[in-house]
Amino acid sequence: MNNFTSFHFKEFCYQVIDELGFNKPTPIQEKVIPLINKKRDIIGISQTGTGKTHAFLLPIMNNINTAHDSVQAVITAPTRELASQIYQNAKLFMKYNPQLRVSLIVGGSDRNKAVQKLTTQPHLVIGTPGRIKDLSLEAQALKITTAKIFVVDEADMTLEFGYLEDIDAVAGKMADDLQMMVFSATIPQNLRPFLKKYMKNPETVEINSQLVTTANVEHILLATKHQERYRVLKDIMATIDPYICIIFANRRSEVSTITRRLREDGYKVGEIHGDLEPRERKQMMRRIQNMEYQYIVATDIAARGIDIDGVSHVINMELPMEPNFYIHRSGRCGRGSYTGVCYSMYDSNDEKNIAVLERKGIEFKNVVLKKGQFVDLGEREKRKKRIKQPTELEKQVQMIVRKPKKVKPGYKKKRKREVEQLVRKQKRALIREDIKRQKKERARQAQIAKRAMEED
Template identity: 45%
Template sequence: MPEVTNHFRQFNLKPAVIEALTKIGFTKPTKVQGRLIPDILKGKDVVGQSQTGSGKTHTFLVPIFNQLAVDDHETQVVITTPSRELAAQITKAARQFSDAMGNEKVTIAEYVGGTDKQRQVRQLEKHQAQIVIGTPGRIKDLVETGVLKVNTVKTMVVDEADMTLDMGFLQEVDYIAGAMPDDLQTLVFSATMPAKLKPFLKKYLDEPRFEEIPSETVIADTIDNWLISTKSKDKDQVIEQLLGILQPYLALIFANTKERAKELARTLRQEGYKVAEIHGDIAPRERRRVMKSIQNLDYQYVVATDLAARGIDIPGVSHVINDGIPNELEFFVHRVGRTGRNGMSGTAITLYRPEEEDAVARVENMGVHFKNKQIRNGEIQDVKDRHARHQRVATTNKLEPELVGMVKKKKKVVKPGYKRRIKNTIKRKRQMERRIEQRQTMRAERRQNKANHS
């Protein structure tokens, strides 16, 4: 296993690449870069499994630009990614790298769904881009019509492969890879490695170098990770309280479904908050406009779903709020990792109901450590032991409020008949409640009969 080097110079990269890395502020490789860049430079197929924020993008961009034949004006690299936003991010990083190298001749094209396909066709009929970045569906369309020539491609990158599988795009990626040369170098990057992905890897990768980079800590130490029980309160009210107390610079609020995201965004708008939405029901053109507005800090609050927001790098996120435990537990780390980036501090807050304690325990079993908090008197306060608190609540709730005092006054030596008196008191109270309910029902029926005969 190659050791992680302490400077990019140890990879024997071209001077222009080293200079470009210095210009964009990269000097020391991350773990995934240190372990995989040497193999990619040798032309090997690789599979890199590491979490978001580990430096995967430059793990493939650095060797791609180092090996690119600048004077060869044909498609040499194709990079697929499952979302338009991720494609835009990689395109931005690639152009930044190219500009830093002073490579004005390098042509980079972004092809994603929801954009003007005919315009892209006309461009491709004039010339092929050397580096193509895009979503699988649009790239497949362009290859299928014959305007995008991929028979000259030397390297194919499948970014966020597990998300590509989840969103149902693996068939399109399969088609694209099948149209490329047999001696293709294939680079696959993924946060997780589902079993359903393995047939694709076996089909297109030749004795790949597999590298799993475990996170040193599941949650970065720059993130304050809080857990708050909503108890019997409405989650919308709790989120409004949090926003009022914390006054975030930029809050990213995650919902488990697009329906819940829309509902929460609507509620917050009614309370006067300027909220952006990122979920599957937002049209492509609108999503691009919203993302641009978020990047320009036009919004202080963003409500999003996991698949729509995964991998999106929104700078300046000071707070992440989980509306609940995600259905897919691996998304928890992706959510929380949206804050506390680039050495900056951040706060992640997860809301849960008492009946979701098992889901919280499953997250903790992943190695996630929470600080237990509560909202009290308009402040965020520590909770020493949430399990003890839940136990007390569960015990107390078994008794009616007026009986709690009787229990508290109970002496160490129980007098004969004490339990029987409590039992009889509960019985009398419930009988009284039933009588009151019956009287209310009868009154309601009389009113209704009177209204029908008037």
């Protein structure tokens, strides 16, 4: 049939694979599916668009025993949008195996209706951590103690939104022999204690996909040179006229501050970050989808998995801490046949990350803003490549340190050290002379002032 045959799935799974048009497993599917079948705990590190969802959905659906009316697997996602996306993928399995029962458990819906629907338990639960905790621990309508598999999708985003306590509470009520899988773009330090608590010798699967941005995107660097970044942002905004522009900041607090200052300056601005309440987030997403905002300020993680049509520009207040996040940011614009521009403010601390991105094939243009115009500065590292010319003092010292007729290995380094030592010595001597001169000058000025006072 196709390269999925080696996994020995049931017929309904192959029907799903055929409808989706999958020809062969993606790298993450190839590695994760056999591990799930071996009941291993897994930490999967991969970006979106790698086939991650079906890497866990295919084996989970294949292994569900429809003869048992009990919850057999739980999958959490940090937002309703992401949970709904997973649920839509799961519904296709029910098309080819009507005996499967999958429930979407998310906030924002009628709680009493959700409880009533659980009179018959689903085989698979997909939902947000808070609502799953509520219906299983508070209402005790959802019986998760029977589940043998627990998947935490977008774990770094779950941490960012403050849902790790809910996940902890849910996992704490599950079986001791629970098979846990955690999928994330990154594994933040604050997530590690949780992983250590619940996972038994997990297998880490890291998919280092060589992500490349669309050729329609122009990448522009602006050196801040100790300027206030908000001032630079305002200068960029005064120069461009975007259809929709996303402004990225690395921290939630920065997103809030930038949004507040822009609103105070008269801009109508949207914001997406982990500190928004669920109701605020829902309203914000509706307004963004209705294209009410020309500018949207966001964190990386909060913006993940959300499609915003018509983004023409991206502005990075600073480069992201993870180089691959830059590719996701810049990939927000220039989609389809449209062009896009990604502006990034940077300083000397970002050189390492810029070099990583350049090795991935991203070509940056180095510019500065002058009188409302972007002026191309040419090659970014021109100063680094410039050959240092010796000073007059260094030339004189090199003449003093003579080259011997016969040279030994390491001579050039030794001569360079001798020259540098003599240069330092000569500089110190010049400084001492200058100090003496200044002292004499001050003493002379003091004598002149004293004589002037005596004459008066």
